[in-house]
Amino acid sequence: xxxxxxxxxxxxxxxxxxxxxxxxxxxxxxxxxxxxxxxxxxxxxxxxxxxxxxxxxxxxxxxxxxxxxxxxxxxxxxxxxxxxxxxxxxxxxxxxxxxxxxxxxxxxxxxxx
Amino acid sequence: xxxxxxxxxxxxxxxxxxxxxxxxxxxxxxxxxxxxxxxxxxxxxxxxxxxxxxxxxxxxxxxxxxxxxxxxxxxxxxxxxxxxxxxxxxxxxxxxxxxxxxxxxxxxxx
Numbered sequence: 466x467x468x469x470x471x472x473x474x475x476x477x478x479x480x481x482x483x484x485x486x487x488x489x490x491x492x493x494x495x496x497x498x499x500x501x502x503x504x505x506x507x508x509x510x511x512x513x514x515x516x517x518x519x520x521x522x523x524x525x526x527x528x529x530x531x532x533x534x535x536x537x538x539x540x541x542x543x544x545x546x547x548x549x550x551x552x553x554x555x556x557x558x559x560x561x562x563x564x565x566x567x568x569x570x571x572x573x574x575x576x577x578x
Numbered sequence: 579x580x581x582x583x584x585x586x587x588x589x590x591x592x593x594x595x596x597x598x599x600x601x602x603x604x605x606x607x608x609x610x611x612x613x614x615x616x617x618x619x620x621x622x623x624x625x626x627x628x629x630x631x632x633x634x635x636x637x638x639x640x641x642x643x644x645x646x647x648x649x650x651x652x653x654x655x656x657x658x659x660x661x662x663x664x665x666x667x668x669x670x671x672x673x674x675x676x677x678x679x680x681x682x683x684x685x686x687x688x
Binding site: 468469498500505506507508509510513521523555566567568569570571 | 582621622623624627664666675676677678679680681
């Protein structure tokens with residue numbers, strides 16, 4: 466089991482563009498959470514998906530949206546990119562929506578120019 | 579609102595010395611507290627959680643509700659303990675929405 470996988474590893478976009486990041490959860494896990502980690506900061510919770518629905522959401526604007534597929538993989542979409550969206554985006558999975566350890570992926574480094 | 583504070587960005591200790599990484603939180607309810615660790619070139623991973631009351635790799639952490647703290651301690655630091663440590667809080671038992679502190683980079687000097 467490769468654990469949580471994320472693609473791409475790195476991405477460079479310009480302001481105003483749109484980006485899609487992808488995540489495959491650890492085998493046996495059906496809940497996916499997304500976090501944004503700016504340089505020098507701890508991860509910040511964006512949202513969580515379970516049963517293909519957004520279950521919880523952090524303090525992020527509607528420009529951030531997501532999707533979960535029947536195979537439990539997930540996408541994070543960010544529209545109208547701003548310079549401040551430059552960060553490491555982490556995906557984490559767990560076997561249930563709550564009460565369990567989260568397993569993190571390696572992250573996708575997004576740079577907005 | 580909830581908040582996690584890790585006052586030290588950097589902490590250096592000698593091998594064999596005790597280590598304490600500080601974590602304070604603010605939350606009006608009953609939080610669940612965690613310590614996550616990231617070793618060099620590895621992923622963020624759970625080190626311990628307060629409800630399990632375990633000792634992992636010699637580390638312990640006690641939730642002090644009076645002082646709203648969850649400090650991480652180890653009596654004798656090892657070189658392999660060098661890593662980035664994050665304290666995190668969940669506002670509901672069983673929830674996955676973790677609120678992280680800014681992290682402390684621990685360096686154990688041989």
